[in-house]
Amino acid sequence: MTTLKKITSHHLFLPIFALFLLLLFNAFFTPGFFMIKFQNGQLYGRVIDILNRSSILIVLSLGMTLVIGTGGIDISQGSVIAISGAICCYLIGGSGSGEANVPMFIACIAAIAACAILGAWNGFLVSKLKIQPMVATLILLTAGRGIAMLITKGQNITVYYKPFTYIGNTIPGNILPTTIFIATAMIILLVITLKKTSIGMFVQSVGINSTASHYTGIKVNKIIFMVYVFSGICAGIAGLMESSMIAAADPNNAGLNMELDAILSVALGGTLLSGGKFYLGGSVIGAITIQTMTTTLYAVGVSSEQLPVYKAIVVIFICLLQSESFKALFSRIPENLKKSKLTEDKKVVMKV
Amino acid sequence: MPGNELLTMRGICKYFPGVKALQNVDFTLKSGEIHALVGENGAGKSTLIKVLTGVYPLDAGEIFMCGKQIEPHSPLDAQRENISTVYQEINLCPNLSVAENIFIGREPRKMRMIDWKTINKKAKELLNDLNLDIDVTKTLDSFPVAVQQMVAIARAIDIEAKVLILDEPTSSLDEVETQHLFTVVRKLKGKGLGIIFVTHFINQIYELCDRITILRNGELVGTYNTEELPRVQLISKMIGKELGDIQSVSKNEDVKSKEVYMTANNITSYGCINNFNLDIYKGEVLGFAGLLGSGRTETAEILFGINKPDKGSLSIEGKPVKFSDPSDAVNHKIAFCPEDRKTQGIIGDLSVRENIILAMQAKNGIWSHIPLKEQERIADEYIKLLQIKVSSKDQLIKNLSGGNQQKVIIARWLATNPYLLILDEPTRGIDIGTKAEIQKMIIELAKEKDMSVIFISSEIDEMIRTCTRLAVLRDREKVGELVGKDINSDEIMKTIAGGVDQ
Numbered sequence: 105m106t107t108l109k110k111i112t113s114h115h116l117f118l119p120i121f122a123l124f125l126l127l128l129f130n131a132f133f134t135p136g137f138f139m140i141k142f143q144n145g146q147l148y149g150r151v152i153d154i155l156n157r158s159s160i161l162i163v164l165s166l167g168m169t170l171v172i173g174t175g176g177i178d179i180s181q182g183s184v185i186a187i188s189g190a191i192c193c194y195l196i197g198g199s200g201s202g203e204a205n206v207p208m209f210i211a212c213i214a215a216i217a218a219c220a221i222l223g224a225w226n227g228f229l230v231s232k233l234k235i236q237p238m239v240a241t242l243i244l245l246t247a248g249r250g251i252a253m254l255i256t257k258g259q260n261i262t263v264y265y266k267p268f269t270y271i272g273n274t275i276p277g278n279i280l281p282t283t284i285f286i287a288t289a290m291i292i293l294l295v296i297t298l299k300k301t302s303i304g305m306f307v308q309s310v311g312i313n314s315t316a317s318h319y320t321g322i323k324v325n326k327i328i329f330m331v332y333v334f335s336g337i338c339a340g341i342a343g344l345m346e347s348s349m350i351a352a353a354d355p356n357n358a359g360l361n362m363e364l365d366a367i368l369s370v371a372l373g374g375t376l377l378s379g380g381k382f383y384l385g386g387s388v389i390g391a392i393t394i395q396t397m398t399t400t401l402y403a404v405g406v407s408s409e410q411l412p413v414y415k416a417i418v419v420i421f422i423c424l425l426q427s428e429s430f431k432a433l434f435s436r437i438p439e440n441l442k443k444s445k446l447t448e449d450k451k452v453v454m455k456v
Numbered sequence: 457m458p459g460n461e462l463l464t465m466r467g468i469c470k471y472f473p474g475v476k477a478l479q480n481v482d483f484t485l486k487s488g489e490i491h492a493l494v495g496e497n498g499a500g501k502s503t504l505i506k507v508l509t510g511v512y513p514l515d516a517g518e519i520f521m522c523g524k525q526i527e528p529h530s531p532l533d534a535q536r537e538n539i540s541t542v543y544q545e546i547n548l549c550p551n552l553s554v555a556e557n558i559f560i561g562r563e564p565r566k567m568r569m570i571d572w573k574t575i576n577k578k579a580k581e582l583l584n585d586l587n588l589d590i591d592v593t594k595t596l597d598s599f600p601v602a603v604q605q606m607v608a609i610a611r612a613i614d615i616e617a618k619v620l621i622l623d624e625p626t627s628s629l630d631e632v633e634t635q636h637l638f639t640v641v642r643k644l645k646g647k648g649l650g651i652i653f654v655t656h657f658i659n660q661i662y663e664l665c666d667r668i669t670i671l672r673n674g675e676l677v678g679t680y681n682t683e684e685l686p687r688v689q690l691i692s693k694m695i696g697k698e699l700g701d702i703q704s705v706s707k708n709e710d711v712k713s714k715e716v717y718m719t720a721n722n723i724t725s726y727g728c729i730n731n732f733n734l735d736i737y738k739g740e741v742l743g744f745a746g747l748l749g750s751g752r753t754e755t756a757e758i759l760f761g762i763n764k765p766d767k768g769s770l771s772i773e774g775k776p777v778k779f780s781d782p783s784d785a786v787n788h789k790i791a792f793c794p795e796d797r798k799t800q801g802i803i804g805d806l807s808v809r810e811n812i813i814l815a816m817q818a819k820n821g822i823w824s825h826i827p828l829k830e831q832e833r834i835a836d837e838y839i840k841l842l843q844i845k846v847s848s849k850d851q852l853i854k855n856l857s858g859g860n861q862q863k864v865i866i867a868r869w870l871a872t873n874p875y876l877l878i879l880d881e882p883t884r885g886i887d888i889g890t891k892a893e894i895q896k897m898i899i900e901l902a903k904e905k906d907m908s909v910i911f912i913s914s915e916i917d918e919m920i921r922t923c924t925r926l927a928v929l930r931d932r933e934k935v936g937e938l939v940g941k942d943i944n945s946d947e948i949m950k951t952i953a954g955g956v957d958q
Contacts, residue, residue, distance in 0.1 A: 302817045312805045321786035321818040
């Protein structure tokens with residue numbers, strides 16, 4: 105009983121359990137879900153697809169996890185994705201000859217740097233001007249797609265330069281999509297950074313009690329600023345992957361509502377949205393779970409318009425599971441049953 | 457002049473889980489009098505006010521208003537019984553107009569529509585009565601705090617108040633504004649209102665009030681006529697030590713070195729502290745004595761860079777320093793255990809180990825991370841040194857008792873090897889055993905490590921026991937310094953009160 109309780113109360117229980125349920129469902133109802141084919145020196149299959157798509161979400165949720173750890177939130181990520189794609193595609197150019205105007209490497213760096221600046225803008229608003237994170241990042245959420253439009257001059261830019269598509273797909277000679285390597289590298293990089301520096305502890309400290317952190321000599325503003333910059337960088341990298349997948353910059357639809365999926369991943373991973381303790385591993389598994397759910401729903405024929413409804417149901421479910429008062433309500437049920445049984449017994453005794 | 461008894465509270469008791477907030481307290485208020493309600497923090501002043509205004513239900517006792525027993529269950533109930541309160545934190549709507557604020561919830565109507573003409577006219581008259589001539593159609597937040605306070609009072613008395621409660625009304629006002637408020641309060645007194653005046657400022661009590669009721673630890677000490685109660689007596693009754701009740705205290709050794717570590721030159725921060733000058737010597741335990749609101753904590757916060765002074769300067773070992781952030785102070789080897797352990801001290805969801813190394817890590821910076829092994833060694837060292845009772849060093853700090861939490865905070869700062877350690881009420885809410893341990897530790901730190909310690913406490917006893925020098929503060933000013941034999945409760949109380957003759 106206690107070991108069961110220990111397992112269920114572990115922060116990774118919920119995302120892994122949800123993922124397990126989804127996989128179980130797919131095993132029965134989606135034919136060929138686990139099938140992986142080896143074709144043209146590459147691996148194909150639904151599972152690979154999911155990993156490919158969820159890599160974007162993983163990278164996003166890494167940034168989101170730290171932001172939420174400080175007690176903030178970054179709802180501008182989706183728009184920053186669009187800007188990142190727009191900058192990169194604009195620099196490489198849409199010439200039909202398949203040549204790049206600017207070397208791809210430089211275009212990518214420029215896009216990521218621009219997104220870091222956008223993150224810095226968010227960080228400035230939140231840490232220096234003390235604007236509520238939701239409102240501060242809302243500015244870029246609304247303005248971001250407009251900025252992306254300005255860059256692409258209101259049109260989608262299709263890139264014919266072949267190597268650009270390698271970011272979101274597979275480099276010839278590799279068997280797995282590049283996105284998986286990028287996401288893995290980001291995870292490893294972040295984990296090492298958290299291990300070797302004090303950022304993790306400071307982020308949690310600020311999220312738990314920012315006044316006390318300030319009184320301890322922690323530069324609270326600097327920490328908050330840094331996590332938003334990091335979130336911007338993550339969105340920038342995600343933007344490159346996203347636009348590479350379709351080999352185009354699509355200011356209107358790239359990364360649309362993805363910030364919400366990222367928040368959902370973080371929440372599913374066991375990090376409280378009020379800040380404090382954060383769980384990177386939880387967020388990663390959360391992201392895979394969310395993507396699996398999206399793919400599964402598409403597989404069973406749910407249209408993209410209906411998708412949000414199902415996601416909303418999942419959100420409600422997660423919120424209920426994390427709610428203390430809901431847990432209390434739940435744990436009271438057996439007691440109440442016992443009580444009513446006792447009173448019934450008494451009645452019986454009295455009748456006798 | 458004071459007339460009949462307006463309000464009588466008899467045998468009031470109020471219990472909170474584990475605390476007797478009020479025990480058998482009696483209180484009477486006459487019409488046309490200003491009655492001061494005083495006591496140190498936790499004495500029960502606000503509880504008594506909240507019982508009277510129906511915020512808390514009574515556990516025992518009765519309240520009579522003009523001879524009729526009343527049982528207010530909510531602030532609205534109390535208002536119906538003509539009891540009005542102006543709280544310390546102004547609870548008006550800053551984005552509504554002055555007139556709207558006065559009449560909100562009881563707007564005069566004309567044909568079911570709000571009668572704006574009457575509202576604005578009446579509000580204007582009401583404020584003119586309080587010697588205030590302002591545009592009542594402007595929003596409240598376009599006026600200074602003093603005016604907002606006046607508006608709150610106008611609203612309170614327009615609800616046909618017979619009893620007006622002013623809860624620390626002057627804490628955010630300057631001298632001129634305070635005088636204006638007093639004029640108004642005296643005018644209301646002339647109209648026959650009974651006024652309960654809660655304050656920490658001794659001078660204001662003697663300037664304004666007719667009678668004084670003193671509470672201590674939830675019990676009634678007594679009610680006195682102001683002219684019959686000398687200041688020293690008032691202080692001693694509040695603190696709970698009689699004048700002349702001098703205990704022989706084993707004095708600390710005199711400070712060996714006379715080297716100045718830190719100097720405060722003419723520090724002024726408006727509304728916090730005025731013209732504060734102080735030398736802090738190496739190896740001394742320097743006490744800040746004074747009542748709550750005397751500027752003790754505010755001064756400490758300036759020394760630690762939490763607040764910036766408006767005027768004046770700080771210097772360390774002769775070199776001028778400017779702190780724009782606590783981290784600057786930490787880099788100058790200053791440490792600060794704040795007054796409010798829960799909101800300013802502990803990081804509740806972090807472990808004891810993390811809480812101990814936090815300040816040290818903050819000082820080292822983000823990139824020079826202390827390895828886990830080293831963290832554990834430091835944590836173990838201080839857990840042993842301060843005898844912190846934990847089940848494991850990875851236990852969350854929020855699950856420790858108050859005294860052990862405080863020890864962790866102290867450990868956090870000792871780990872940074874500070875030259876100046878500021879302790880603001882380190883023993884509040886802590887059991888006697890731990891209290892004694894902390895006091896002993898303070899003395900040892902100063903003696904053996906040549907550390908300067910600033911010690912702030914509301915308990916005069918422990919100040920006498922530990923301090924080698926005392927800076928006495930009253931009403932946001934330093935009014936004296938005591939050293940050696942002068943550190944005894946009589947002298948302290950006299951200095952706080954401002955001379956034995958007064």
